[in-house]
Amino acid sequence: MKDIDIAEVAQLSGVRASTLRFYEEKGLIASHGRRGLRRLFDPAVLERLALIALGRAAGFSLDEIARMFAPDGRPRIDRHMLAAKADELDRTIRKLNAMRDGLRHAAACPAPSHMECPTFRRLLRAAASGKVGATKPVRLSRRK
Template structure:
């Protein structure tokens, strides 16, 4: 049964600031869910607003849609997620954000050297080959004599 507080797709779009086409896309990916009226119109629980906000924030800080889908798959769709549910997602994403921030800091710290060098050598580049894995395989992007950093 559809309650009076369920939202139409237009209301959900207006309140979330997300286009109706994006909401339909999210639904096809299992990020949000709707019920259908007898006339086949979508109706959404108000709790979908939280899920949409989380999707938007997660995308804005660099999480992929696949990462978001994976995490939200563990949250209840038919009721409002509990604080414990959200805390679990937050702890997981905190670790992921820490790793992303380390990569961003490394990029920030090494970017001018790589741009100055111009080669982005797979042999020495700390951005693309931080553990020198490709060098072990004998691969590199540019011959070392053309690299000013080597």
């Protein structure tokens, strides 16, 4: 397959040319020539960009993603780093689930005001003590 220029890479990958130049500055991708003023890339850059996109979607920083590639450019993914990210995502999911449940309760609570709702008051105490956002979910009552 022939080399592709930066405009084609941007079109095929959905990554803006300015982002491609930034990735090249960070060492995440490498062009290997020019056609006029346009950088040229090996078509394999598209797979590398897909791996970068997957890493970004999972919440990895660009520096963490850069460490996922060997000096020759092939993927070298640390399984322990993946497991740690999965654990971090689990904690985030628990926190967001607790927040969602609290919001749903507050939206449907039959108490005359939120300040009279025992569940809402517990959420306020948890927020004041720093427990909202902690790794343990806030336990919500199912009473109405």
